[in-house]
Amino acid sequence: AIENLRxxxxxNLKGRYELEIIDIYQQPIFAKEGKIIAAPTLIKELPLPIRRFVGDLSDKQKLLVGLDIRKYDKK
Structure with missing residues (x-):
């Protein structure tokens, strides 16, 4: 999931994103605070609205749509 997201x-966002990876098995307080019930979970905080994605993030098109990312057309 991490490699797929990276x-x-x-x-699509080179130089314009911040990615924080937290191991909820080693730091379970973050799972409770983030209301995470399955792993892996991606939480997109900004820009609003907050969105959550669960799974291996291998469906890149679904992820792009969910994150509201528009790929730059270099024509």
């Missing part, structure tokens, strides 16, 4: 971010 690839999407680098291809």
């Amino acid at each position: 690839e999407v971010c680098e291809e």
Whole structure:
């Protein structure tokens, strides 16, 4: 999931994103605070609205739509 997300971010948001990875098994307080009930979970905080994605994030098109990312057309 991490590699899938990094690839999407680098291809579409290079230099314009911040990614924080938290291991909820080592730091379970973050799971409780973030209301995370499944792993892996991606929480997009900004820009609003907050969105949550669960799973391996391998469906890049679904992830792009969910994150509201528009790929730059270099024509």
